[in-house]
Amino acid sequence: MSKPKPDDRRDNAAKIKAAMDATKRNMEAADEMIARTDNPEVKAELEAKNERREDALHGMEAERKQEEAHKKED
Numbered sequence: 001m002s003k004p005k006p007d008d009r010r011d012n013a014a015k016i017k018a019a020m021d022a023t024k025r026n027m028e029a030a031d032e033m034i035a036r037t038d039n040p041e042v043k044a045e046l047e048a049k050n051e052r053r054e055d056a057l058h059g060m061e062a063e064r065k066q067e068e069a070h071k072k073e074d
Contacts, residue, residue: 013067020060027053 030046030053037043
């Protein structure tokens with residue numbers, strides 16, 4: 001039976017930052033699509049997605065701060 005991998009948190013903050021950057025790019029792309037489309041259903045769907053992305057960004061930011069604080073403790 002193999003041992004579980006040790007908890008390696010060294011690059012967690014960087015991974016979270018990369019995920020945040022990708023989420024922001026997706027939000028910008030959705031905003032561009034919202035501006036270009038006349039379909040109210042598409043607009044509503046994209047706006048709802050961006051709201052969820054905004055909520056996710058807040059959670060990711062809090063997690064990134066925790067990881068940075070943990071990194072400073074080590």
